[in-house]
Amino acid sequence: MAKSVRVELEGAVLDIPLRWDGLARREIRDYGPFLEGSPVYTPAGCPILLTIEDACPHAEPVDNDPAGINCGGCRHFWQPPGSLLGVCHHPARRWDGRKEAEKNG
Numbered sequence: 001m002a003k004s005v006r007v008e009l010e011g012a013v014l015d016i017p018l019r020w021d022g023l024a025r026r027e028i029r030d031y032g033p034f035l036e037g038s039p040v041y042t043p044a045g046c047p048i049l050l051t052i053e054d055a056c057p058h059a060e061p062v063d064n065d066p067a068g069i070n071c072g073g074c075r076h077f078w079q080p081p082g083s084l085l086g087v088c089h090h091p092a093r094r095w096d097g098r099k100e101a102e103k104n105g
């Protein structure tokens with residue numbers, strides 16, 4: 001069975017697989033499967049994202065410098081210490097099941 005690390009973010013529980021990295025000479029977290037399945041949402045409907053993801057049109061830079069912003073530099077993003085994953089709290093990015101149901105008829 002492959003090794004993984006369990007991560008909890010605002011009530012969402014994710015199992016991030018580990019893979020051996022020859023350069024680092026240690027196991028590192030493999031976010032590939034997470035990205036393939038994204039977006040993943042917290043129970044409150046907030047998307048869980050990688051800090052390095054490109055900023056969306058709703059981005060607001062924490063330091064008012066829009067150059068090179070990604071989610072990690074946005075004031076709507078929260079990430080626990082030491083994690084590359086975090087949660088976007090912008091209301092426009094929140095999953096709304098009612099809107100989705102209306103779109104699908």
Ligand code: SF4
Nearest residue numbers: 056059071074088090
């Ligand atoms: S944290 Fe949210 S609002 Fe900010 S850039 Fe990322 S997706 Fe957009």
